[in-house]
Amino acid sequence: MSNNSGGVCRSVLxxxxxxxxxxxxxxxxxxxxxxxxxxxxxxEELQSRIREVNEMYRELNTP
Structure with a gap:
């Protein structure tokens, strides 16, 4: 169980x-x-990078 939460912690970090x-x-x-x-x-490349970061931010803030 601690291994899983450690993985989650690493994933969030x-x-x-x-x-x-x-x-x-x-x-x-x-x-x-x-x-x-x-x-x-x-x-377009910069717009794409902004979209990627926005998606990561949404993922981070999704419970």
Missing amino acids: ELQNNIIEGQRDIIGELVKLYCTEPVFDLP
């Missing part, structure tokens, strides 16, 4: 870490875009 890394990457890309041009369109 992994998900949290993935969200943080994803947010860091997104913010970095946004800063790069803004530094080159204050008005810009979001590239």
Whole structure:
């Protein structure tokens, strides 16, 4: 039983870490875009990454 809860803990920590890394990457890309041009369109790749992070965040907050 403790093995299972340990797995759940690791899974939650992994998900949290993935969200943080994803947010860091997104913010970095946004800063790069803004530094080159204050008005810009979001590239599809960045939009996709944002959707992925949003999905991980929903998964983390789903009981």
